Amino acid sequence: MAAASERINVFRPRTLADLLSLKRRKPDVSLFAGGTYILQNDTGKYPELLPAIASIRHLDELKRIHRTERYIELGCCVSLAEINRIGGETIPDVLIQAIRSIGSPPVRSLATIGGNICARDKRLTLFPVLLLLDTRVELREHGGSRWASLTRLVDAEGNLHISETEILTRLRIPLVDWNYQYHRRLSAGPVSDRWSLSFCGIASTNRGILTDFRCIFGSMGKVLLRNREIEAELVSRKVPLLERDLSAIYRDFEAYVKESAPSMLSPFQVGMAGKMIRWFLASLGA
Amino acid sequence: MTVSFLLNGKSVSLDVPPNKRLVDVLREDFHLEGARPGCYAGECGACTVFVNGELTHSCLVPVFAAQDTDIITYEGLADTQEMKYILAGFDAVHYHPCANCRQSRLLTAYALLTTHPVPERREIDAFFSGHRCGCSSMGELYTAIEQAVDMRRRSGRHGRR
Ligand SMILES: Cc1cc2nc3c(=O)[nH]c(=O)nc-3n(C[C@H](O)[C@H](O)[C@H](O)COP(=O)(O)OP(=O)(O)OC[C@H]3O[C@@H](n4cnc5c(N)ncnc54)[C@H](O)[C@@H]3O)c2cc1C
Ligand code: FES
Ligand code: FES
Numbered sequence: 457m458a459a460a461s462e463r464i465n466v467f468r469p470r471t472l473a474d475l476l477s478l479k480r481r482k483p484d485v486s487l488f489a490g491g492t493y494i495l496q497n498d499t500g501k502y503p504e505l506l507p508a509i510a511s512i513r514h515l516d517e518l519k520r521i522h523r524t525e526r527y528i529e530l531g532c533c534v535s536l537a538e539i540n541r542i543g544g545e546t547i548p549d550v551l552i553q554a555i556r557s558i559g560s561p562p563v564r565s566l567a568t569i570g571g572n573i574c575a576r577d578k579r580l581t582l583f584p585v586l587l588l589l590d591t592r593v594e595l596r597e598h599g600g601s602r603w604a605s606l607t608r609l610v611d612a613e614g615n616l617h618i619s620e621t622e623i624l625t626r627l628r629i630p631l632v633d634w635n636y637q638y639h640r641r642l643s644a645g646p647v648s649d650r651w652s653l654s655f656c657g658i659a660s661t662n663r664g665i666l667t668d669f670r671c672i673f674g675s676m677g678k679v680l681l682r683n684r685e686i687e688a689e690l691v692s693r694k695v696p697l698l699e700r701d702l703s704a705i706y707r708d709f710e711a712y713v714k715e716s717a718p719s720m721l722s723p724f725q726v727g728m729a730g731k732m733i734r735w736f737l738a739s740l741g742a
Numbered sequence: 743m744t745v746s747f748l749l750n751g752k753s754v755s756l757d758v759p760p761n762k763r764l765v766d767v768l769r770e771d772f773h774l775e776g777a778r779p780g781c782y783a784g785e786c787g788a789c790t791v792f793v794n795g796e797l798t799h800s801c802l803v804p805v806f807a808a809q810d811t812d813i814i815t816y817e818g819l820a821d822t823q824e825m826k827y828i829l830a831g832f833d834a835v836h837y838h839p840c841a842n843c844r845q846s847r848l849l850t851a852y853a854l855l856t857t858h859p860v861p862e863r864r865e866i867d868a869f870f871s872g873h874r875c876g877c878s879s880m881g882e883l884y885t886a887i888e889q890a891v892d893m894r895r896r897s898g899r900h901g902r903r
Contacts, residue, residue: 460759466743466806488807492784495802499782502761503804509760511807537796560872563784565796566803 460502467510472517472596475623478510480598483621485510489533490566492559493575513568518625527630532570532623537561539569548629550637550658554585557641557654570624573606577678579614584674584682585639585656586629594626603628614678634658634668638736641675642728653725657736664741666693671736673713673729677720681729683712695741706734747811750774750818764800764808765789768815776816776845787873790846791815797853797872816845819852827897828852831890837882839875847873851887860891 467485469475478485485508488494495503512518518533521542528547530539536555544552558564558572558581572582573593587606595602595618609617618624636659641652657671669690673681686708693701710730713721721729746755749772756771763782768774768791780788782801789801792814819825828851832838839847847870854861854869861869866887867880 461761464760466760468806468809490802491804491807492802495804496783501763501766501779501782502759503763505761505804509806511809513807514810559784560787561869562787562790562797562799562872563802565793565798 464505465508469510472515475510475512476596476598479621482508484508487512489513489568489571492563492567493571527628530569530627532625533568536564536567548589548637550639550656551585553639554581574624576616579674579678579680581654581675584672584680588656588658588670588672590630592628593624595622596625597621614680635660636740655732659740661695661741664694666691666695666740671733679717681713681716697737702734702737705737706730709733745805745809747808747813749813750815758805760804760806762805764803764805767805774815774817778842780842785874788842788846790849797850816849825852827894828890830893832886835885835889837886840877843873
């Protein structure tokens with residue numbers, strides 16, 4: 457169990473430039489945003505923290521929100537509570553639905569959107585949702601920066617490709633008029649459902665035709681389950697979909713889930729996932 | 743390390759290990775015992791305080807992260823008129839949360855009623871979703887909150903809705 461420690465070195469940069477130069481001088485300094493992921497499994501009286509920490513949540517430059525007609529930009533330290541307050545009129549509603557499924561208001565007042573994306577060992581609840589929405593993120597390090605789409609930041613095993621010296625500073629979420637947006641946690645049972653399977657589906661229709669369709673499962677570890685072939689096959693179909701098409705998609709999807717994540721999902725979860733897709737597809741145009 | 747913040751309206755500073763949790767700092771260094779350590783995991787809600795105007799689980803805040811924040815505990819609001827209505831509402835319907843949760847629930851009720859003067863049940867649910875309770879029902883809580891709203895209404899201080 458960790459004890460009271462004066463040996464933890466806490467840095468409190470005054471600006472983003474200070475933070476970037478601190479990371480250059482001391483690459484092993486770890487970032488502490490809301491701290492709710494860092495602390496969440498540590499229930500000792502004194503939490504065990506890494507020896508060098510940079511506290512970043514107070515930096516105004518990382519809390520900015522900027523909206524244009526085409527996208528909304530969120531600083532990495534915007535809290536989940538703040539995004540929830542802005543609401544589904546301004547921000548894609550599916551993101552708001554996902555945020556409301558995380559912890560409780562006193563957790564969301566600390567938790568940041570950047571911290572949700574940057575957890576190394578798990579793809580947390582917002583990652584698949586933001587990925588589906590084609591979110592791009594700005595990554596900065598001293599002397600350089602790059603923009604990358606979330607799709608490119610994860611490999612097939614779900615590993616995150618953000619280097620230890622990079623800081624995720626901003627996210628840019630395109631604003632598209634999705635007619636259907638749905639997020640749902642599929643609880644594994646009566647125990648805590650914090651890391652249970654989650655479903656996210658978005659779709660657009662125009663005059664009875666499906667013009668875009670995307671869906672993804674996440675939250676149970678590193679791997680995200682998304683099958684772009686099934687998605688592409690559905691686009692340009694008439695909605696509501698026919699019963700026999702729904703059954704065929706259900707079968708394809710179940711086979712895909714069983715093949716891609718055989719040990720990760722229980723048979724109950726595979727069944728729930730299939731039903732979720734079927735329900736979402738059946739709701740389109742209905 | 744030295745950490746400074748506003749505590750119930752007063753500037754305070756203390757030398758403290760950076761990984762001490764805010765809930766323990768409030769209790770052990772400032773003798774403010776309204777916030778209590780329960781689960782240390784952000785789940786029970788017993789440690790709730792306001793940080794920069796937002797309800798926050800103080801067990802999830804290592805004290806270094808409280809630097810320059812504005813913290814209000816139950817004790818800072820106990821004498822306000824709004825808290826008196828809440829207390830009277832709770833008493834009138836014999837809603838008595840356990841000793842571990844009492845003050846944090848009163849604080850949450852305060853946050854609820856200052857932002858939603860006449861709250862709907864789903865708003866009560868949302869605000870209290872940060873409290874885990876094994877001893878009372880949501881029905882009792884709804885009645886207590888509705889009673890507090892009623893007390894305020896009868897005193898002539900109507901909500902804004
Ligand atoms: C009771 C409870 C319930 C929870 N339920 C859920 C849930 O259902 N779903 C869920 O997804 N999460 C959940 N969480 C975890 C957590 O609250 C969220 O994931 C939160 O969004 C993490 O953000 P943070 O700011 O607290 O991250 P932190 O804990 O500060 O950081 C997380 C990681 O990201 C790194 N990091 C942070 N910001 C940056 C940045 N800008 N650039 C690079 N690296 C960075 C940190 O170094 C750390 O490794 C829960 C937590 C609690 C306590
Ligand atoms: S002790 Fe903080 S939520 Fe339980
Ligand atoms: S009021 Fe404390 S556990 Fe129910």
